[in-house]
Structures are given as C-alpha cells and as structure tokens.
Amino acid sequence: MSEAALPMAAAATHADDLRRDARREQLALFGLASPALLLVMVVLVIPVGWLFYLSFIGADGSFSLENYERMFDSKSYRRIFWTTFEISFLTTGICILIGYPLAYFLAQLPRRAANLCLITVLLPFWTSLLVRTYAWLVLLQRKGLINEWAIDLGLWDEPVKLAHNMTGTVIGMVHIMLPFLVLPLYGSMKAIDRDYLRAAANLGAGPVRNFWTVFLPLSLPGLFAGALIVFVLCLGFYVTPAVLGGGKVIMVSMKIASNIELFVNWGAASALGVVLLAATLVILFTAARFVKLDRLAGGGH
Amino acid sequence: MRDSLTDTATEALPITIRGVTKTYGRVHALDDVDLDIRSGEFLTLLGPSGSGKTTLLMVLAGFIRPDRGSLRFGDDEVIRLPPHKRDLGMVFQNYALFPHMTVAGNVAYPLRLRGISKAEAAERVEKALETVQLGGYGARRITQLSGGQKQRVALARAIVFEPRILLMDEPLSALDKKLRERMQIELRHLHDKLGMTTVYVTHDQREALTMSDRIAVINHGRVMQIDTPSRIYDHPANRFVADFIGESTFLPVGRDGPVVAYEGQPLSYTDTPPSGDLVLMIRPERLRILTGEAREANRFEATVTDIVYQGDSYLMYARLADGAEVAVRGVIRSTTFSALPEVGGSVTLGLDPEDTVLIPAGDAPDE
Numbered sequence: 150m151s152e153a154a155l156p157m158a159a160a161a162t163h164a165d166d167l168r169r170d171a172r173r174e175q176l177a178l179f180g181l182a183s184p185a186l187l188l189v190m191v192v193l194v195i196p197v198g199w200l201f202y203l204s205f206i207g208a209d210g211s212f213s214l215e216n217y218e219r220m221f222d223s224k225s226y227r228r229i230f231w232t233t234f235e236i237s238f239l240t241t242g243i244c245i246l247i248g249y250p251l252a253y254f255l256a257q258l259p260r261r262a263a264n265l266c267l268i269t270v271l272l273p274f275w276t277s278l279l280v281r282t283y284a285w286l287v288l289l290q291r292k293g294l295i296n297e298w299a300i301d302l303g304l305w306d307e308p309v310k311l312a313h314n315m316t317g318t319v320i321g322m323v324h325i326m327l328p329f330l331v332l333p334l335y336g337s338m339k340a341i342d343r344d345y346l347r348a349a350a351n352l353g354a355g356p357v358r359n360f361w362t363v364f365l366p367l368s369l370p371g372l373f374a375g376a377l378i379v380f381v382l383c384l385g386f387y388v389t390p391a392v393l394g395g396g397k398v399i400m401v402s403m404k405i406a407s408n409i410e411l412f413v414n415w416g417a418a419s420a421l422g423v424v425l426l427a428a429t430l431v432i433l434f435t436a437a438r439f440v441k442l443d444r445l446a447g448g449g450h
Numbered sequence: 451m452r453d454s455l456t457d458t459a460t461e462a463l464p465i466t467i468r469g470v471t472k473t474y475g476r477v478h479a480l481d482d483v484d485l486d487i488r489s490g491e492f493l494t495l496l497g498p499s500g501s502g503k504t505t506l507l508m509v510l511a512g513f514i515r516p517d518r519g520s521l522r523f524g525d526d527e528v529i530r531l532p533p534h535k536r537d538l539g540m541v542f543q544n545y546a547l548f549p550h551m552t553v554a555g556n557v558a559y560p561l562r563l564r565g566i567s568k569a570e571a572a573e574r575v576e577k578a579l580e581t582v583q584l585g586g587y588g589a590r591r592i593t594q595l596s597g598g599q600k601q602r603v604a605l606a607r608a609i610v611f612e613p614r615i616l617l618m619d620e621p622l623s624a625l626d627k628k629l630r631e632r633m634q635i636e637l638r639h640l641h642d643k644l645g646m647t648t649v650y651v652t653h654d655q656r657e658a659l660t661m662s663d664r665i666a667v668i669n670h671g672r673v674m675q676i677d678t679p680s681r682i683y684d685h686p687a688n689r690f691v692a693d694f695i696g697e698s699t700f701l702p703v704g705r706d707g708p709v710v711a712y713e714g715q716p717l718s719y720t721d722t723p724p725s726g727d728l729v730l731m732i733r734p735e736r737l738r739i740l741t742g743e744a745r746e747a748n749r750f751e752a753t754v755t756d757i758v759y760q761g762d763s764y765l766m767y768a769r770l771a772d773g774a775e776v777a778v779r780g781v782i783r784s785t786t787f788s789a790l791p792e793v794g795g796s797v798t799l800g801l802d803p804e805d806t807v808l809i810p811a812g813d814a815p816d817e
Contacts, residue, residue, distance in 0.1 A: 342544070342546065344542050344543075344544055344546035345546050345548060347511075347513055347533070347542070347546065348540070348542055348546035348547075348548070349534075349548075349559070350512075350513075350532070350533040350534045351511055351533055351534070351536075351538060351539075351540045352534075352559055352560035352563060352607070352611070353534050353535075353537070353560050353563040353564060353611070354534055354559075354563055355532075355534050358563060359534075362559075363548060366550045367548075367549070367550060
C-alpha cells in the first residue's frame with residue numbers, strides 16, 4: 150500500500166462515524182419532539198379522522214354519501230354556507246377598515262405610548278368572550294343603551310333593530326376579531342425602516358404619495374396575515390352569532406351544534422365540519438400562494 | 451431629452467449654513483453651526499460618532515428640524531421647507547432601496563414623482579445605471595444584489611433626477627475594505643463628472659482625506675476646522691483635530707517670544723505658530739532615525755521600547771528623556787528593518803523644521 154492511500158482510508162472510516170453521529174443526533178431530536186407529536190396525534194389527527202369517517206356513515210349506519218348530498222341539494226344548507234362566508238367577509242372587511250388606521254396610529258406613537266395603547270387593544274382578550282358578547286347584547290337590544298340614547302338625542306325616533314340580526318352579529322364579531330388583525334399589522338408596520346419613508350420623501354414624495362407608494366405596499370404582508378387569521382377564525386365562529394344573531398343568523402358552526410344536540414345526527418354534523426375544514430384549507434392554500442407571490446415581489450420581510 | 455448626466459456641471463448650488471442649533475434635552479447636537487459649502491465642491495463632514503455630523507446632514511435633508519438657524523441653497527432660504535420639496539439627492543447609510551420595487555423601479559421612482567413620461571424615464575434610468583456601471587440590471591430584484599451593487603443603485607437613484615446637491619451618509623461603511631477603497635475613487639470621479647455640490651458624512655478619516663476637496667471636522671456639534679485635506683493633516687487648527695486625524699504625539703513646549711523650546715532645547719520651525727500656549731505635534735512618519743550627519747533637524751535623544759513589524763512599514767516606539775513616548779514609522783525595505791536599533795538601545799530622532807508643527811494647547815478653537 151502506498152503512503153498516500155493510508156490517510157485516505159482513515160478519512161473514509163471517519164466519514165462513516167460522522168454519518169452515524171449525524172443520524173443519532175437526528176433521532177435524538179426526533180425523540181424530543183415525540184411527546185408533542187403524540188399529543189397532536191391524539192387531539193388532532195384521531196378526532197379529525199373519526200369526524201371524516203363519521204361523515205360517510207348514513208342514518209342507517211352503513212356507508213353512504215347522503216350527508217354530503219343533502220348539503221349540496223338542500224337550499225337551507227347552501228344558505229348557511231352563504232351566510233357564513235358573507236359574515237366572514239364583512240367582518241374581515243370592516244376589521245381592515247377600522248384596524249388599518251388604528252395600527253397606523255399605534256405605529257406612529259413613541260414606544261411607551263404605543264405599548265399602553267396596545268394594552269387597551271388587548272384588554273378585551275382578558276375578559277370572557279361570552280361576557281363581551283352579552284355586553285353587546287345589553288348595548289344593542291331594542292331597549293338597550295344605544296337605542297335609548299339615540300332616541301333621547303333625537304337621532305332616530307323608533308328603536309332600531311341592532312341585535313338578533315346580521316348587524317348585531319357583525320358588530321360583535323368585529324369587536325372580538327379586531328386585535329387579531331391589529332397585532333400582526335402593527336408588528337409589520339413597526340418593522341418598516343423609517344429610512345424607506347425618508348428616502349421616498351427625499352426623492353420627492355409628499356406624505357400622501359409616500360404612504361401609497363411605499364408605506365402601504367410594505368405593510369401589506371402584515372395586513373394579509375391579520376386578515377387571513379380573522380377570516381379563518383370567523384368561518385368557525387359560534388358564540389357571538391349564536392347570541393347576537395338571536396337564531397336568525399345561522400352559521401355553519403351553529404348548524405353543526407343543532408345537528409348534534411337537536412337531531413343527534415353525527416353524520417350530518419361531521420360532514421359539515423369536513424366541508425368547513427376543506428373550505429378553510431383551500432382558502433389558506435390560496436392565500437399562502439398569494440402571500441408567497443407577494444414575497445417574491447420583495448414585499449415581505 | 452436632456453443629456454446632462456454625461457455633461458459636466460448642471461448648475462451646482464452653494465449651501466450657506468448660519469447659526470444652526472439643535473438641542474436634545476440639555477445636549478447640543480448642533481451648537482450654532484456656521485458653514486459655507488461652495489458650489490460644486492466635495493465637502494466631507496468628519497467626526498467621531500455622536501459629534502453631530504449626521505444631525506447636520508439630516509438638517510440639510512430636512513429630516514431633522516433645528517431649533518434655530520438659517521439654511522440657504524443658493525439664494526433660497528430652505529430651513530422650513532419639507533424634505534420632499536428640497537430636491538436633493540441622498541444616499542443613505544443602509545441604502546434604503548425599496549424592497550418592493552425592482553432596480554429600475556427604484557431608480558425611476560423620483561422621475562415618476564416628477565411626472566416624467568415613461569419613455570423618457572426608461573431612458574434616463576438606463577443612463578443612470580450605466581453611469582454607475584450597472585447597465586442592464588434594471589429588471590433585478592433588490593434582494594438579488596450584492597452590497598456594492600446596492601450601493602451603486604442607491605447612487606443611481608440619487609442622481610437620476612439631476613439634483614444640484616448630493617448628500618451621502620456614510621455610504622461605504624457597509625462594504626469591505628477593498629471594495630470601499632475602489633468605490634471612494636469611483637465616487638470622486640462621478641462627482642467630478644456630474645459636478646453637483648456634494649456633502650459627504652464619514653467617521654473614516656482616510657476616506658475623508660482621499661475624497662474631499664475640503665473637510666469640516668465636527669465635534670460636540672461644532673465645526674472644529676474646515677480646510678483642505680492636506681491643511682487639516684499637516685496644520686490642524688487645534689489639538690482635537692490633530693488627535694482625531696492621523697496618529698500623533700504631543701509634547702509640551704515652552705514659549706518665550708519667538709523662541710519655542712522643548713526641554714530647554716530651542717526648536718527650529720518654518721511656520722509662524724499661533725498665539726497662546728502651544729504643544730508640539732509629532733506624526734510618526736515625519737520622525738526620522740538620525741545616523742550621524744544631519745541637516746538642520748530638531749534632534750531628540752530616546753530609548754527604543756518596542757518595534758512592531760507591520761508588513762509595509764515598521765512602527766518603533768521610543769521614550770524621550772522626559773518620559774514621553776513617541777512613535778516612529780518607516781517604510782520597510784530589505785535593509786531598513788534589519789538596520790533598526792535593538793529594543794533598549796538608544797537612538798537619535800530627527801524632525802525637520804518644515805515638519806515641526808506647533809498647535810494651540812487647547813482642545814477646541816475657542817478654548
């Protein structure tokens with residue numbers, strides 16, 4: 150054997166050892182993750198799989214597609230889906246209209262003041278969802294504060310129907326969803342380097358042009374993330390439409406509840422759940438592609 | 451279409467700064483600054499961090515509102531003008547290129563705002579990119595560029611609308627040394643070609659000495675000295691400037707009429723020294739090791755304390771009779787380094803009268 154071959158052979162053995170070390174390290178990491186994986190299995194994969202299975206079981210206990218057929222044939226089901234999407238879109242849209250200026254305002258404040266204001270935005274998070282929803286009912290009902298004050302002030306003569314309908318539902322949902330939009334949006338606005346805005350001004354952009362051509366495009370990823378969270382949360386929302394809709398605004402989640410509690414029809418409820426899940430996934434997938442396109446355009450950070 | 455990117459000197463503008471003051475709490479970021487920047491010159495604001503040089507540039511650009519003072523571009527008072535109406539080109543330290551636009555989008559941005567037609571804008575963008583040697587890069591994304599390329603795009607964006615004043619805020623600080631040195635020369639050539647008044651901020655003295663027509667040394671929000679690079683280096687107006695620029699040792703000297711003496715030994719010098727208390731400033735490369743015969747040089751006896759090899763040069767530290775330590779720098783040739791005295795040996799150092807610089811003992815102009 151030549152002298153040059155010796156170190157080569159030694160290096161080869163090391164390569165095997167090193168590869169084994171790397172594999173062992175990966176296994177150890179996997180081992181650390183296994184409790185979490187197990188938890189996800191138990192609380193997510195198994196129930197969702199069971200749901201999926203149930204949705205294909207008909208009323209007589211055999212395999213059938215009747216749960217899905219009913220959903221696509223029945224007018225009431227179509228209306229429920231329509232309502233769900235309508236409310237989700239409306240809520241998201243109004244959240245954007247209210248949340249963008251709010252986040253913009255917060256982003257302009259000095260850090261201390263901004264933190265204080267953020268706490269007031271977050272405050273509702275610390276009280277029960279149900280309490281907040283009923284509080285809105287108190288305000289919005291026929292003899293509620295808003296109607297009484299408005300009539301006292303002469304804004305309108307007859308009590309206006311604010312609760313137990315679409316209006317009330319959307320008002321309540323916007324209130325609950327707003328922080329989910331404002332927080333990511335505020336974060337992305339804070340991350341915009343002031344030098345971009347200075348550069349734009351230096352190059353001749355007045356405040357309005359500066360906003361439209363530089364600030365807004367750079368804040369879009371945050372707006373997108375926030376709007377997506379709000380929309381997806383809205384799709385499966387239950388408490389607020391149930392209380393403020395007064396039974397007249399029926400969303401998918403409420404139909405699922407009534408299918409189980411009233412009709413004990415697990416198959417129908419599961420099918421609704423599956424379709425809602427599928428719709429959510431489709432939206433997430435489309436949005437992810439959209440956001441990624443935006444990233445490619447260099448807007449993301 | 452105008453062709454001035456290739457012509458020299460669009461009419462440049464002089465800048466007149468009078469009594470500009472900016473305080474943060476009790477700290478004077480700018481303390482009654484007066485400065486005249488000549489039309490078409492390359493002026494560098496040089497100073498340590500926190501000296502106020504960037505604040506002054508931000509005042510010029512309109513991003514910082516001073517407490518008082520006057521600022522004129524040519525004959526126009528602009529102190530109250532918002533930044534977007536000042537019509538200045540500016541290169542930011544981190545370039546501030548818009549990440550949601552292409553290279554061409556960035557460079558065309560100021561043209562778009564000025565309502566220039568698409569066709570003309572495209573032509574001018576390409577010409578500006580060629581000027582900074584990035585022709586054909588228009589369609590690239592900002593994220594695809596290297597640091598040096600971003601630097602050039604930022605420059606193209608700042609000159610494409612032919613501003614008469616160009617501001618640069620430490621534009622080369624993010625580049626590595628080799629590239630930085632090449633860009634220094636390039637920036638200087640570009641300035642000579644375009645002829646706009648350029649105000650350049652840096653804390654790098656070598657950069658300032660390399661590029662500038664004049665340097666304004668700033669400290670504690672005040673202008674310590676404004677002069678050409680060689681005057682600043684060879685004839686600093688005060689101890690701060692002498693200390694900040696280049697290496698130097700200061701020796702206390704006594705003064706008796708025209709006779710200035712160090713340790714009782716009268717010094718010969720050529721320039722009339724300023725009035726008041728003086729110190730002798732010695733630059734390491736101006737000291738020579740004397741070997742016997744010497745012409746009219748000031749002589750210092752010293753003991754060698756250390757010798758450092760630095761590749762192109764050596765640095766020798768020597769202690770004078772009064773305990774002060776001076777440094778001597780010399781070029782290394784095959785013979786010079788081996789001929790140096792041993793550490794601990796004694797040596798005679800010579801300083802030519804032309805290099806014998808006497809400066810005020812105080813730290814600032816009016817101390």
